[in-house]
Amino acid sequence: xxKTTQPPSMDCAEGRAANxxxxxSTISGNEYVYWYRQIHSQGPQYxxxxxxxxxxxxxxxxIITEDRKSSTLIxxxxxxRDTAVYYCIVRAPLYQGGKLIFxxxxxxxxxx
Amino acid sequence: xxGITQSPxxxxxxxxxxxTLSCEQNLNHDAMYWYRQDPGxxxxxxxxxxxxxxxxxxxxxxxxxxxxEKKESFPLTVTxxxxxxxxxxLCASITTSGGANEQFFGPGTRLTVL
Numbered sequence: 772x773x774k775t776t777q778p779p780s781m782d783c784a785e786g787r788a789a790n791x792x793x794x795x796s797t798i799s800g801n802e803y804v805y806w807y808r809q810i811h812s813q814g815p816q817y818x819x820x821x822x823x824x825x826x827x828x829x830x831x832x833x834i835i836t837e838d839r840k841s842s843t844l845i846x847x848x849x850x851x852r853d854t855a856v857y858y859c860i861v862r863a864p865l866y867q868g869g870k871l872i873f874x875x876x877x878x879x880x881x882x883x
Numbered sequence: 884x885x886g887i888t889q890s891p892x893x894x895x896x897x898x899x900x901x902x903t904l905s906c907e908q909n910l911n912h913d914a915m916y917w918y919r920q921d922p923g924x925x926x927x928x929x930x931x932x933x934x935x936x937x938x939x940x941x942x943x944x945x946x947x948x949x950x951x952e953k954k955e956s957f958p959l960t961v962t963x964x965x966x967x968x969x970x971x972x973l974c975a976s977i978t979t980s981g982g983a984n985e986q987f988f989g990p991g992t993r994l995t996v997l
Contacts (some may be wrong), residue, residue: 875925
């Protein structure tokens, strides 16, 4: 199973863009990159996912490098409510169970 | 509203007792998962089930058991064989049709062994 590497913590000023990096150098060609976040004592919340192309939704943007060995989650205008632990995950194909393998995540602190 | 429910939110048990955590989903999802989270750590997979009456062990299945008699339900039993059961337990589900799909998580059950 592919593993991911993320910085343990990051700070971001309120209103600025938060760029969260992730390395997944052993990702397989059919594995997707998922991002979740978790606010203390709650279930993880889905943010975005991608395979090869960059993706954008109402919450964030996902930039995946051409070799797919790393990606960056971008929160364009961070707010205090974006303070959470962010997990970058490579998901196994559904025929292999589709399980999510969580690493330690990045604890993002958005400061006023 | 569709979603995943877990009950109870907080659970206390005495050492040596078995306890069952409930997980129900009305999303018509095929696959369901149980994760364990310890303080300051990421989630670790206990068991998962892709179809009714079938399930597979995850990375830390020892001391746990599950059943999948109905599509909507995937209860987890924490047995007395689990050496350190105090943790936050999360249930999740996903549809197995189509391409990449997001995994939905329940609100979690915090189990404390006294």
